[in-house]
Amino acid sequence: MKHMTEEELITYREGVAAQRAVIAQHLAACQECRAELERIEAVLAALDTLPVPNPGDDYGRHVWQQIAPRLPERPARWWQAWLEPRRLAAFGTVAALVVGAFLIGRHTGRPGAPDLTASKEQIRERVLVVAVGDHLGRSEMMLVELSNAEPTDPAQKQVNISSEQRRAEDLLDENRLYRQTALQQGDAALASVLDELERVLLDVAHTPDEVTPAQLEKIRQKIEAQGILFKVRVVGRELQERQKAASPAPAQNGSTDSERNKT
Amino acid sequence: MIRMQPSVENAQTIADSDAVAVERTLAGDRDAFRVLVERHSHNVFRLAYRMTGNRPDAEEVVQEAFLRAYQKLGQFAARANFGTWVYRIAANYAIDRMRQRKKEEARKAVPAVHEEGTESDPVTLVQDAAPTPERLVHNIELRKHMEIALAALSHSERTAFVMRHWEGCAIEEIAEVLKSSSGAAKNTVFRAVQKLRLALQPFVGRGTQVRAMGTES
Numbered sequence: 342m343k344h345m346t347e348e349e350l351i352t353y354r355e356g357v358a359a360q361r362a363v364i365a366q367h368l369a370a371c372q373e374c375r376a377e378l379e380r381i382e383a384v385l386a387a388l389d390t391l392p393v394p395n396p397g398d399d400y401g402r403h404v405w406q407q408i409a410p411r412l413p414e415r416p417a418r419w420w421q422a423w424l425e426p427r428r429l430a431a432f433g434t435v436a437a438l439v440v441g442a443f444l445i446g447r448h449t450g451r452p453g454a455p456d457l458t459a460s461k462e463q464i465r466e467r468v469l470v471v472a473v474g475d476h477l478g479r480s481e482m483m484l485v486e487l488s489n490a491e492p493t494d495p496a497q498k499q500v501n502i503s504s505e506q507r508r509a510e511d512l513l514d515e516n517r518l519y520r521q522t523a524l525q526q527g528d529a530a531l532a533s534v535l536d537e538l539e540r541v542l543l544d545v546a547h548t549p550d551e552v553t554p555a556q557l558e559k560i561r562q563k564i565e566a567q568g569i570l571f572k573v574r575v576v577g578r579e580l581q582e583r584q585k586a587a588s589p590a591p592a593q594n595g596s597t598d599s600e601r602n603k604t
Numbered sequence: 605m606i607r608m609q610p611s612v613e614n615a616q617t618i619a620d621s622d623a624v625a626v627e628r629t630l631a632g633d634r635d636a637f638r639v640l641v642e643r644h645s646h647n648v649f650r651l652a653y654r655m656t657g658n659r660p661d662a663e664e665v666v667q668e669a670f671l672r673a674y675q676k677l678g679q680f681a682a683r684a685n686f687g688t689w690v691y692r693i694a695a696n697y698a699i700d701r702m703r704q705r706k707k708e709e710a711r712k713a714v715p716a717v718h719e720e721g722t723e724s725d726p727v728t729l730v731q732d733a734a735p736t737p738e739r740l741v742h743n744i745e746l747r748k749h750m751e752i753a754l755a756a757l758s759h760s761e762r763t764a765f766v767m768r769h770w771e772g773c774a775i776e777e778i779a780e781v782l783k784s785s786s787g788a789a790k791n792t793v794f795r796a797v798q799k800l801r802l803a804l805q806p807f808v809g810r811g812t813q814v815r816a817m818g819t820e821s
Contacts, residue, residue, distance in 0.1 A: 352799045357775055357790045384801045385769065387808045391750055394659060396649050401642030408641065412634060412674050418710050591732055 345374045347381075354381055413550060467584070469526065473519050473535075474580040476512065480538055482572045483508045487545060488561050488570075496567050499551040504584050509545035518540055534576050622686040625640050630677055637677075641670050644687050654766040655698040656705070656739065657755060665701055669694035676742045695763055695781045708771035746807050757796055764789060765796035 342430050344368055345353075352358035353365075397403070487505040520535035541564060548560065564570060617736060621644070629638035645666060652665035673680075673690045680689055760782050767773040767781065791805035 347798060348794050351794050351801075352790065355793055355797065357768065357793060380805065381797070381801060383808045384804050385797070387746060387804060388750055388754075388769075388800065391747065391754075393650050393653050396646065396663075398651065401645040404645045404666055404670060405638050406640045408671050408674075409634075409638070411636070411671060 342371060344371065345377075347377075350374065350378050353387065354378060393406045410501055410551060411497060421482050427599050438510075462596055468525065469519070469522055469528075470580045470584050473523070474510065474577060474584060476519055477577040477580070479508075479574050480516070481570060481577065482541070483512065483542070483545075484564055484570055484573070491556060499553060500557050501551050502545075502548065502557070503550040505552060506546060506548060511543045513539065513546055519561060531576065534572050537567060537569055540574060541567065615644055625678060626677060626686055630817045631673070637670075637674055638688075638794065640673075640686060641809040644690055645670075647687065648690060650689060651771055652698050653764060655695065655703055661698075661701050662707060665694055672697065682718065685755055691771075691773075692777065692781055695767060697764055699781070700793050701758050702762070719797050742807075746804075749804060753800050754802065757799060760784075760792050761796035761799065765800070768793045769797075 345364060349358060349360075349364055353361060353368075357406075358364055368378065483505055487502060490502055492501050492507065516535055516539045520532050520539060523532040523535060544563065545560070548556075552560070608742045622640060646804045648666050648669055649662055652662035652669075653659065656660050656662050656665060668785070669690055673686075674692050676693075680686070754765075757765065763781060767778045770776070773791075775786050775789050778793070779786045782789055782792065784792070
């Protein structure tokens, strides 16, 4: 009788043999192969006695505590990231601005309509006022939250600012567009504030996800030193006033004497 | 000592609950991931410990596996089993960790770091030399030989053996981790057991000899 090979017996024992039924049939009839299988099993049984330490009942909680501060805010499927409500809103605003500017631009080149120019500029400005007002409001909120950021657990030595960092990245793209539009419209004062805001947003976007309290304090000091929060609030309020003034009567154009231009 | 297999119904409930947690995490609820971490940490730790052979490395593997799982969650197929998926990530990282550890040890040219309390510790080696009952000495010796035999396996062999023999993983899962075919994975399991047998047979059931296999009688 031809006996089973070691490979056949080991793969049989480990449940990965190709001809399982044939081996089983042979084992039933062959005492020598059964004895050989028992010797293999004895080695494996000895290996089974090697202990694995118990990491403890609360090990899962311990692992979570270790990794939670290192997790980014959102792993997100790439397409889900683009469908986030905040991002959609931002893109909607930017798209509205672009479409608005495009429609106005189409009319500007036409001959024989000089009386339309004033209202086109007003419409263009109104679009900018609404979009930039919203942008500044969100920027202010992000900067305030960043200034008030603290470790979630007092025992932690690092502060996770990944949420603010991502928002700064989103705001940065919009900010560039608004600054360029303001410059094209000759609104130098608004462009200047947006330029300052852009530098702060850039700093925040390039900061690591986690910072030490000392690093966070530096960021706070930088924000305070530039007075960016104050400027953003002032411009935001002014834009709101311009929006209110422009709503009932679009022909009104009193923004040149604004609070911002006085300072 | 095969991976604890929950009942079919229980396994389905866990898988469903995992799927919900994955979706919530992907929707931005970071705390939903906590459920997955707390549920699967023990299993991943056991695999990692058996693969690396020491606790600090095993704990590092567990943390890194969950971090990678979180980062790659967007690529996780909803129909797949999260437990199996994170297991695979852990096995892959454990292989990397073992390779890294080997390089570090070769560079330092000092004996491998052994976990406190194992028989390779100086403390336990002293115990070894002390007069103890024969059986206890034999067990301690055997354990030492088993650890050495496992450490002598290649990374692929150890991974294949741990995943198949102790964790009850399917050959396809092992093949995926080893980045090989199913046939090659099967062969790796065989080679691992063959090497372990060769190293340990003299210490298990002393006096028995390995037969010249495949012969006729």
